[in-house]
Amino acid sequence: MKRDAHIHTPFCPNGTTIPCEDYIKKAIKLGYEDITFTEHAPLPSNFVDFCPKEGNTMSPGRLLVYMDEMQRLKEKYKELIYIRIGFEVDYLEDYERETTSFLNLIGPHIDDAMLTVRFLKCGQSYTCVDHSFDQLTSLVRKKDTLQSVYNLYYKTITKSIQSNLGNYKPKRISNPLLFPTDELQVNLLFKQQLIDILKLIAKHNYELDVNYATLSKLYCNESHPTVSYISYAKSLGIPIIHGSDAHHLDDLHPYEEGLFPFDR
Numbered sequence: 001m002k003r004d005a006h007i008h009t010p011f012c013p014n015g016t017t018i019p020c021e022d023y024i025k026k027a028i029k030l031g032y033e034d035i036t037f038t039e040h041a042p043l044p045s046n047f048v049d050f051c052p053k054e055g056n057t058m059s060p061g062r063l064l065v066y067m068d069e070m071q072r073l074k075e076k077y078k079e080l081i082y083i084r085i086g087f088e089v090d091y092l093e094d095y096e097r098e099t100t101s102f103l104n105l106i107g108p109h110i111d112d113a114m115l116t117v118r119f120l121k122c123g124q125s126y127t128c129v130d131h132s133f134d135q136l137t138s139l140v141r142k143k144d145t146l147q148s149v150y151n152l153y154y155k156t157i158t159k160s161i162q163s164n165l166g167n168y169k170p171k172r173i174s175n176p177l178l179f180p181t182d183e184l185q186v187n188l189l190f191k192q193q194l195i196d197i198l199k200l201i202a203k204h205n206y207e208l209d210v211n212y213a214t215l216s217k218l219y220c221n222e223s224h225p226t227v228s229y230i231s232y233a234k235s236l237g238i239p240i241i242h243g244s245d246a247h248h249l250d251d252l253h254p255y256e257e258g259l260f261p262f263d264r
């Protein structure tokens, strides 16, 4: 079954303005049989997003419109492709209660979800390190070194895997190689952290999101996640779930077929 389990939509300001139907038509043309729209879920109302201009998530006011549109598309294209209604849910350290409430509310009405770490807590504030090189560099200034930012990132991912977010906690953990880096650097400095994270994912019987956004983003032209870590994850019995992490129509691309032919 050819599946893309990680596609964004116009419902999030950091995504595209291209209608969801264009993604569906392209997915059908590329031979996908199963796709998930995983828009960034709204953040808790009491969470202060320190980089709101970046448009990190769907606004709460659009939640019902998103759900209605997903239901409509799922029904309309059901003979051609299986569309899963989903969310990419941010793990926010110290907002576990609010996140659990959201998941309990939305969980019974969706088909798929994954848990992502994009916000890192430093002192009393949070920095979103996804898609903003400026935010990342400001955090490096606060933490002194890039290595301490990585350590904070891996520590937060570990917490996200161990956190109790209720019965509807997503079973899929987002690719733990968000930052721009290269394989050599990862192997030298962070190999053990990544191995520990993969072991923890296996222990909790979670799945691993393997996405290809890195192949189409500035500063991220390495083939992340690297084949060696994916092979290791598979050796631990972790289900690998492929996704493009498409934020634009061009991103919807079967990169995995070139990188992981052994999966097909």
Ligand SMILES: [Zn+2]
Pocket: 006, 008, 038, 088, 245
């Ligand atoms: Zn995503």
